[in-house]
Amino acid sequence: MQINPLMFDVIEIPVWCVWLAGILACIGLLDRILMPTVRWYLKRRLDRAVEVLNNKLDLKIQPFKLTKRRVLIDRLTNDPTVVQAILNHSAEENTPFAVSQHLAERYAREIVPAFSAAIYFKVAIRLARWISTALYRVRLGYVDRKALQALDKDATVIFVMNHRSNMDYVLVTYLAARRSALAYAVGEWARVWPLKPLIKSMGGYFIRRRSHSKLYRQVLARYVQMATEAGVAQAVFPEGQLTRDGRLQPAKLGLLNYIISGFDPNGTRDVHFVPVGLNYDRVIEDRILIASHRGERTKTVVKIREFFRFVGKYLWLRLRGRMYRFGYASVSFGAPISLKEFIAGRPKSSHEASTKALGKVLMARVGEAVPVLPVSLIARVFLTNTKAQLSIAQVHSKAKRELDRLLEAGAYMHVPRADFEYAVEVGLRMLVLRHAIRHEDDKYQLNPQHSDIISYYAQSIAHLA
Known part of the structure; x- marks a missing residue:
């Protein structure tokens, strides 16, 4: 070779x-x-x-939340109900199946979160605790402990809350930290950096409340149903948006309808709705909300400018040691409502009829759970005495009568330091600082220029009267 x-x-x-x-x-x-x-x-x-x-945790983290996001997106996109919705969309819009399928996948990527236990428990909860306690004196209000402890450990628990402030997410995350990791249904306002990745890592999912796309609604419905079937603890705001006038709003039935329509009363897993009532001595964005209620359009640029103005003023006062917290913030938890028992106790009807009935019951229970705070109580006093000049003794007397009437109706009030006179002083001080009440010659009188502030806070407990 x-x-x-x-x-x-x-x-x-x-x-x-x-x-x-x-x-x-x-x-x-x-x-x-x-x-x-x-x-x-x-x-x-x-x-x-x-x-x-x-x-x-009282409510365990379900395997569904820990499943890889890519797997959940594939499961959702290839779900038989979603596939049928894709076929219907293709026929209605006269588009190829592949185009409609790509659109459904885009919706799925937008909705499906990327839960991280490390970020939720090591970052989000600590941040929520710091922000809550830095801005408010946070107090846990009424809690039906026996009913909550008796919850079926295998049931899906959904916290149903009134929506007064964007602080609601932060406050409830902090106070519910020992119970479970909550998955929030969040509006489009939060789809901005850095909120979007943070909310997704906390298990939250975004909702296009104004979307008229049948395909989008079907993808969203199936995700909510899949999460509910898997036992994921969730937190929803049935009102759908922040209250503009302070009143408790009627429920918008979209999410509730998704849950009921996908619920099997004969299945092994029940759904428990826990009513949650929130109230604040001061809502950070109250003036923007009141202006919106008056019909004034507030541009996004103005909202951003006001936000940074608020943060700057807060930091400046904090550095100078002159920053006072915004009074009290309180959260109450009512007795849960079993979906199986609710359906069993009603005559057979459509999902829409059941959803409407459930929405009314839930909002009534949420309203009952809303705690009375010093500012809301004093606001009620001056709303019914718009022109009177009241001494501190008269304010005490009228506030006591108003509170007794509320307590007889089943309301709960957080009385700071168990001292009612101090509670009245807190409410007066907060409203005087906001210029909603004038304090002259030891007399207190409503300031007509800021009567909308008084009305806003008084309306937060109007449903309890």
């Missing part, structure tokens, strides 16, 4: 090729050997962390 002498010649290779080959070899080594080991180690640590958390 003849050997080719060229086989033993030296071949010169550029240095950059050697470096490139070495880098590619290292990447291959990491991908095939080291990365699987690291992923296994991290997953093992995550599983242990979730197991520890589940031992501490």
